[in-house]
Amino acid sequence: MKAKYLKPAIFLASLVPLGRLVWKAYNSDLGANPIQVITWSTGTWTLVFLMLTLSITPLRQLTKQYWLIQYRRMLGLFAFFYGGLHFTTYFWLDQFFDLHSIAKDIVKRPFITVGFSAFVLMIPLALTSTQRSIRWLGKRWQVLHRLIYATAILGVVHYIWLVKKDIRKPVIYAIILGILLLYRVIVWVTKQTRDRARIDQPTTPINHKAVPAD
Amino acid sequence: MFIKKPSDISSSEITSRDIYLNRRSFIAGAGALAAGALAYNKFGRILSPSESVLAGTKLDYSKSSFSTSETETPLKDITHYNNYYEFSTDKYEPADLAKNFNTRPWTIKVEGLVNKPQTVDIDTLLKQHLEERIYRMRCVEGWSMVIPWIGFPLSTLLSQVEPNSKAKFVQFTTLYDPKRFPGQQRSVLDWPYVEGLRMDEAMHPLTILAVGLYGETLPNQDGAPVRLVVPWKYGFKGIKAIVNIKLVEKQPVSTWTKAGPNEYGFYSNVNPNVDHPRWSQAKERRIGEFTKRPTLMYNGYGDQVASMYNGMDLKKNF
Numbered sequence: 001m002k003a004k005y006l007k008p009a010i011f012l013a014s015l016v017p018l019g020r021l022v023w024k025a026y027n028s029d030l031g032a033n034p035i036q037v038i039t040w041s042t043g044t045w046t047l048v049f050l051m052l053t054l055s056i057t058p059l060r061q062l063t064k065q066y067w068l069i070q071y072r073r074m075l076g077l078f079a080f081f082y083g084g085l086h087f088t089t090y091f092w093l094d095q096f097f098d099l100h101s102i103a104k105d106i107v108k109r110p111f112i113t114v115g116f117s118a119f120v121l122m123i124p125l126a127l128t129s130t131q132r133s134i135r136w137l138g139k140r141w142q143v144l145h146r147l148i149y150a151t152a153i154l155g156v157v158h159y160i161w162l163v164k165k166d167i168r169k170p171v172i173y174a175i176i177l178g179i180l181l182l183y184r185v186i187v188w189v190t191k192q193t194r195d196r197a198r199i200d201q202p203t204t205p206i207n208h209k210a211v212p213a214d
Numbered sequence: 215m216f217i218k219k220p221s222d223i224s225s226s227e228i229t230s231r232d233i234y235l236n237r238r239s240f241i242a243g244a245g246a247l248a249a250g251a252l253a254y255n256k257f258g259r260i261l262s263p264s265e266s267v268l269a270g271t272k273l274d275y276s277k278s279s280f281s282t283s284e285t286e287t288p289l290k291d292i293t294h295y296n297n298y299y300e301f302s303t304d305k306y307e308p309a310d311l312a313k314n315f316n317t318r319p320w321t322i323k324v325e326g327l328v329n330k331p332q333t334v335d336i337d338t339l340l341k342q343h344l345e346e347r348i349y350r351m352r353c354v355e356g357w358s359m360v361i362p363w364i365g366f367p368l369s370t371l372l373s374q375v376e377p378n379s380k381a382k383f384v385q386f387t388t389l390y391d392p393k394r395f396p397g398q399q400r401s402v403l404d405w406p407y408v409e410g411l412r413m414d415e416a417m418h419p420l421t422i423l424a425v426g427l428y429g430e431t432l433p434n435q436d437g438a439p440v441r442l443v444v445p446w447k448y449g450f451k452g453i454k455a456i457v458n459i460k461l462v463e464k465q466p467v468s469t470w471t472k473a474g475p476n477e478y479g480f481y482s483n484v485n486p487n488v489d490h491p492r493w494s495q496a497k498e499r500r501i502g503e504f505t506k507r508p509t510l511m512y513n514g515y516g517d518q519v520a521s522m523y524n525g526m527d528l529k530k531n532f
Contacts, residue, residue: 032295032501096505166303
């Protein structure tokens with residue numbers, strides 16, 4: 001039952017930020033600088049979906065609700081979706097396909113360099129998000145998909161660097177990301193220590209269930 | 215006593231008032247107008263205890279040849295897209311947060327290296343000869359507007375106090391009152407806001423103290439009751455809600471320069487060839503337009519002001 005209704009519900013909820021933008025645009029309610037509002041909104045939601053995607057693993061492990069894993073891919077793809085809209089807004093609405101100026105921006109403006117890198121790193125992840133790719137890539141899939149850590153870090157740096165002075169909001173994202181990454185470090189260190197203990201005491205029966213690492 | 219003039223602005227703009235002004239302050243504004251300047255305080259308080267609304271009072275002014283004929287940015291955008299950190303770092307918030315900002319009583323102290331220091335009342339300033347100056351305004355963030363300011367040349371006020379020969383710069387200070395300026399409760403900038411001009415810039419005929427826009431007294435979110443407008447410089451040089459003007463010998467340190475010395479210089483002249491360290495200044499988005507337009511040197515006022523900077527390295531003196 002969970003799967004039957006929850007999945008479409010999450011899917012529709014994930015489209016609400018876009019729907020809201022479209023509705024506001026339709027009603028000319030995007031304020032004095034609509035393109036900036038669209039850029040900020042799509043950028044913010046990219047970060048939110050990245051954080052949501054990264055919180056699935058800690059959440060399912062801590063709450064033992066292992067079924068949560070089936071929503072991770074969708075959330076990740078929505079991060080890519082909003083990231084794509086964010087990039088398109090910049091490329092089209094903001095720069096109006098001025099390739100020269102875009103290329104200069106990417107090379108010269110550190111905040112755009114990191115933002116662009118964060119987006120580019122999401123492309124291989126989106127492309128290999130199918131069941132077939134997962135099977136085909138096997139162990140390498142997990143390694144590849146660790147790129148999301150880089151995307152999330154670059155995304156938050158992008159936000160911090162673009163703000164003129166008031167960094168309260170980007171710092172909130174930095175803190176959340178810090179916690180999500182710290183959790184993984186702790187899990188990794190714990191596992192290392194445990195594994196070493198096992199090697200020291202080979203008589204202990206090894207109950208090695210394959211736990212999908214992230 | 216404020217005398218209502220037959221409308222100088224088109225009826226379409228008057229209609230739009232209902233949209234941008236909320237009803238409460240509109241009624242208070244109308245009430246204040248009716249009550250007149252003398253009875254203002256008493257009636258104002260009865261009508262709306264926490265509000266003292268003078269924004270929206272019509273001003274008498276003459277036209278100026280310094281005005282541009284470009285399309286003016288709608289009042290709604292000028293009053294709902296404001297960089298006013300004393301209220302909020304969010305440009306969409308000052309419109310609401312400044313609603314109840316009380317601009318009376320208000321005096322401006324003009325002091326420092328002058329022969330005749332003065333404390334001027336805002337209502338005295340409003341009574342002098344005012345001009346409409348329709349200027350381009352280019353924000354350092356990369357957007358621009360065309361704003362029909364009402365004001366008077368800063369030089370008129372400075373001449374009255376007679377700066378002495380030691381005065382080389384003019385330093386402006388915004389009101390410091392965290393109770394009225396919620397943004398000042400956080401040290402996002404080093405309060406109070408301070409700006410400065412070189413003497414020749416301050417005396418330049420394009421430099422004005424604005425007390426109104428679109429024919430009426432300044433809306434609170436645009437810097438009421440009095441703000442600086444220097445059209446060839448980035449918008450943040452236009453310090454708002456001024457309470458002190460001091461003539462000094464040394465170059466003042468502007469608030470934004472203090473906040474980011476390599477990003478915001480003392481001069482901050484609009485210059486498409488000198489980028490902000492983090493973004494390009496070559497283009498700008500005129501509010502209301504879809505595609506960006508090229509930014510003009512000195513914001514298009516080069517003919518009048520470029521000579522002041524002859525021989526200066528503009529990359530160094532950004």
